[in-house]
Amino acid sequence: MKANRLRPVVVALAAVTLTAVLTGCEKGGSATGSASGSTAGSAAGSAAGSAAGAGAGTGASAKPAASTAAATPAGATPSAVPSAASKKPSAAPPATSAATAAGCSDEPPTPDEVDPDELALFRIEEIDGVTDKVNLVIQHGVWGCPGKDTDGAPFVVTGEDSRWAMDQAAYVTAVTPITDSTENRRIGVQELIDWVDAHPDSGLVFRYETGDDGAIHRLEQVFTP
Template identity: 40%
Template sequence: MGARGKAVQGHRRLRRQAACAALVLCGSLALTACNGDDGSVGAAGATPGASTAPPSAAATSSAAPGGSTPSASATASKKPTPAATATGKPKAPAPVPAPTCDHKMPISPDEIAVYRYTPEGGTLSLIVKHGNWGCPVPGGSTPFVTVGEETFIPVADDAKITAMAPILSGSVSKPITAHELTSWLESHPNKGLVFHYNVNHRGMIETLGQEEYTP
C-alpha cells in the first residue's frame, strides 16, 4: 500500500472514532433526560435512597399547636397519695399520769397505833406510836403511817373501851374491859391496831375505840 492509501485509511479510522464518541454522548444525554422525567431522582440536593417515611408520633405531638398537654391519667399519677403524705399511724394519746398523793397532813391528834402494854408504876399504860393516814394503796386500804418513836399513855381505871375484829369477831364495835384488851395485846404484840382516844385532865386515856383497819 502506498502512502496515499495509508493516509486514506487513517482518515477513515478517525471518523469512526469521532462517530462512536458522538453516539456515546447522545446516549448519556438521553439517559439523563429520561431519569429527570420519571421523578426517580428527588429535588435538587436530595440524596437518592433517603427515607420518606411519615414523621413519628413523638414528632407529630411536639409539632402540634400549643404544645402537648399531659393527659388526666398522667396528672393524677403525679398527685401524692395518702400513703405518701402520711407520716405514719396517729400516735396514741399519752397516758394521763395517775394523781400523786402528796398530802402533808399533820400527825393525828387523837389516833394512835397500839403495840403492847405495860403495868409499870402500878398503872396500865399502852405502848403506842403516833402517825397519820398515808396515801391509798392500789387495791387495798389506806395505811396508817406512824412517825417517831414508841411512847406510852396511861389508861384511866374507868376508861371506856370498844373493840372489833380481830380482837372480837365481827366488824361492829363492842365494849370490852381493860383486862380483855391487855390479854389480847399480850398474845398478839406489835400488831399496830389503830384506836382513836381522848384523855382527861390528868392526861390519862378515858375513851379508847378501835377503828376498822387491818395493818
Template identity: 35%
Template structure:
C-alpha cells in the same frame, strides 16, 4: 371739596400705618418672636437663708394612720359577761405527799407493860394517809390506861367481820396484845385529868 376729603383719608391711612409699625417694634405681637426662650425664674430662698443643694427633692409627708380603727385585744371579754372561772386543781393521787398533821387523839397500840404498878400502853402517834388509813410514825411512848377504861373493839381483836365496836375490858385488851404484839391497831383515845386513858375506841380497818 373732593380734594379735601382725599387728603383726610390719606392722613387716616398714614396714622394707621404708623400705629401698626409702632406695635411691631414694641413686640406686642406674640408671633413676632417665635424663637424667644423663656427666662428661668429664680427660686425663692427658703427661710433661714440656706439655699437647697442641687438635686434635692422635697420630702412628701407619710399618710396619716389616725383614721384606722384599733384592733380589739385577743383577750378582751365581751361586755356584760364575766370571764370563766379557772379550773380547780386536780385532786392528789395516792402516793403523793399529802399527809395530814399529826392526829391529836389517835394512837397505834403496839404493846403494853405492867411496870410501875400500873398498866401502860406502848403506842405511836401518826397521821392519816392515803386512802384514809392511819399511819403510825415517830417514837414509841407510854400512856397509862385505867383498869376501868371504857374500851370498844372490832376486828381483828373480836375476829374477822366484826365491824361495829363492842365493849371489852382492859384485861381482855392486854391479853390480846400478849399474843399479837406490834400490830399497831389504831384507836381513838381520851385522857382524864390525871393523864390516864379513860376511853379507848378501836378504828375498824378492812
C-alpha cells in the same frame, strides 16, 4: 379761593393720619399676636417638657419594681409571719403526785403532822406502884395513801415509841381482829391487855380521849379493811 385750595390739603393730611393710625394698630396687633403666640408656645413647651419628664421619671421608677417581680419565682408565695398560736408554748408546770392531790402520804410524819386524835397500839405495860393505870406503848402517825391490794388506807407511824397512861376503868371498844365484828363492841381493859399481850406489835389503830388527869379514859378501835 383760598378756602377751596385748603380743602385738598386737609383731606390729604387726614388721610395720612388715618393711614398712620391704621399702620400703628396693625403693628400693635402684630406685636400682641406675637406676644400671645410666644406665651402660648412657651406654656405648651413647658407642659410638653413636664409631661416628658414625668414619663421619664415613671419609667425610671418602674425598673426596680420590674426587677423585684422578676426576682420572685412564678407561683412562689412569701413566707407567712408566725402567729401567736404557732409559737412554742411555755413549759407546763410539773404535775402534782396522786398522794399530794389526795392529801395523804406514805412517808413518816413529822411531830407537827401527826393525827392528834388517833394512835397505833403496840404493847401494854404495867406501871410499878400504880394500880389504877397502865401504860400504852404507842406510835403517832397519819393515814397514808390506799394501796393497790387493799380497800383501806394504812396508818403511817413515826417509828418512835411513846408511853401514855390509860385508866384501868377506861371505856374501850374493839372490832376485828380483837372481836369477830366489824362494828365496835365494848370490852374490858383486861380483855384488851390479854389480846395485846398475845399479839404484840400489831399496831392496831385507836381513837382516844383523855380525862382531867391527862390519862386516856376512852379508847375506840378504828376498823380497817
